[in-house]
Amino acid sequence: MSIEVEKPVLEKACREMIETILLCLPNALKGTIYRIGKTPELIAERITSGFIDEKRKKISWGLPVKSGYNPPGKPWVEYRDEPRRPLEAMSWCVEKQRSWTAEDPMHDARSVRMQVEGTREDFHHMEPVLVRKLDLNLNMYSSEYPKDYKGDVIWKESEYVTVAVVKIHFRPHTIRIGSHETIVIKKLSRSLGTELLSYQLRQDSLKTMQAYAKDRLNACNILADSLRNTITKSGMIFSLVKQEIGYLRDQWEQLLLQDGKDKYTKSEAIKDLHDMLMGMGNGQEDLRKDLVAVQNRFLELSLPPEKGENWVVMQIEERWK
Template sequence: MIIGRDLLEKTCKDMIETILLCLDHATKGTIYRIGPMPELRSVRVTSGIREQGNGTIHWGLPAVSDYNPPGKTWEQYRDRPGRALEAMAWCVERQKSWTADNPYEDQRSVRKQLSGEPEDWHHMEPVLVKKSDLYGDDLADLEYPLNWKGTPIWQDTDYVVVAVIKIHFLPHSIQRGDRATKVIKKLSRILGTEMFSLHIRETLSEVQSELTRERLSSCNALAHELRNTLMKLSFIFSAINAEIGFLREQWEEEIRKHTGLEDKTVLLRRLNKFLETRLANLNGHEELGIVGRNLLAEQKEFLVTPLLPEQAANWIALKIQPKWERLLKESSVWNDLRQEIQGILERLKSAVWVGTDQDVADRLEHLPQDVRTMWPRLAYMEFSGEKLPMLEQVLALLNHPGMDVPHKKHTQKVLSSLKALAEIIPDMETRTNRILEFMKNGSEKGLPDYWRPLLRSEEPSLASK
């Protein structure tokens, strides 16, 4: 990613400060930059340590660290026989988090492997960005990093790792999958969005600088770059809908806490328990075992994915119900639970719609009437260019004194930034089309003034823009 050092450091400091403010038991934060492919050099950007007592954060890099600039290349920290395993390699290769909630049994503590001494309690979270956002739709020519066996990694995933967040905690204060790790995961997505926004801004800045140096002969390449940039900016609505998904999760949490209604979380956990406790009984049925493990993975993913009701219904119909039907038909392992499982599946189909039920919303009497009306209406909306004006209502809802959700200010900030980016796309498209029209017909009609000297082989004055 193209991001200036100072700007990246400021962004990382803001994120570390946000995490430490959100998590009282967090003591220190570090963010590492990862890339580019295939080198995947891991370099520590900055670290912040909270001073006990007054909460002041002290910034800087440790005097001695393998990850201080110039950092370590993928070949230096990846898993390899005969070398200590690193949590960094786990996060980068598998694109999954690593939680050291018991330092005495931390299998990826380098210190413990080399000297037998435990480190501390910490959590590491990869920051992911979609390949298509970063590289466009043509991914065939990407050069992927290799594991120690020579096999490319990341070919079968839609994402690349651009950074890793490491947060240290007070002893015995974290566990895998607890609230703290979920908060860090949520904020890692925001950091990914902010880094990609900075990358887009730097990319646009580079394109603008190139315009001051090019002449008429480079106009074709310029138009191509502008088109690619517009394509990359299509990520904005995905990022907006991800933030709206968070509001949807919080709405369903309100329903769960204050109505006692059965929701998808309870039902899915019940189905997961049925699988986890009896999958081992499928010995000798290898194909059914694969079906069961895939079903468990898809149910767990469904549990943490904030889908719209229509999407959730399709997920159940296409991924969950057919596999359960096959397991119940071809195996006797769940015979005594057959009716209960079938009943849960039927209730699950109804549960995914509960958040859109106005009668249910009216039961949340602890919320103001306007919040009860606006929150579900906006949270179950798929945003696109046509619905961009509705973001003003979302920002107004977040500003409502009766709207109490975690990280409200941060969500407002992110949505405001994404809205500003989305609003400039039509203007950029218009200007790009004018340039292409000139290239096609040789007419300067409708061109912005600052383009004309460039297309006459004269030095343009971009300051006039």
């Protein structure tokens, strides 16, 4: 795991640190911060660079036109120490988790330009930005950490992982190993590590909250579907029960009529009412159609005696008056 915050947030934090160093250290000329990616790739990627003008009032931002550390960056296997390959200060800072100061560029053992081209680089200081493994929930002795060219796991005995590297360029012959400038940069690097960790924790919290909200929404949707299915099934059951009760009531009425003396059924009564309407002659067609519709509706209902009587009084008798 590494510090994986959003690019704009990361760049803003890096710019603020570079600006602080360039404005506070009068001999500082340029600052660059590299992000060290997740293990085991450990891609070193240049995030931003700042240059201060001669009057030390304005800082220009941007990345060099050509650099192996420009996005997408350089993986660990390409900059770690290996035989027959130029040694890099980046490898020292990442693996050893210690600073590197080029106080004498002509004799800098880790100057790639000096080793390859024979020309010196400028005076600079590089400082690793460290975060405790415990704060990132990492295993202290995990075998997933990157390895050196011999196959040995780096950071094995360290409590920290390297998440970034700060590089500050100085005026010639103004920077020394262990000087005041290096102490300031080291302290600010620790502050940057704490700031990046806080961004990481906040981002993780937001992701957790979003995942929780999504799970809660899914649970609500599942519950709603279950309730809808239950209500639908209940409605169907109620409708079937109602139909069955109506059927049983019709059968009960038929049995009563068969055993009773009065054979005058509901359908016969409605038929007589229809006949009476037809015999009333022309006129009031709307009322006649309304009565026929209501009387036919009564034939479709299976109501208890009391409700049936009330229905006839309210719906049929009132219209006949």
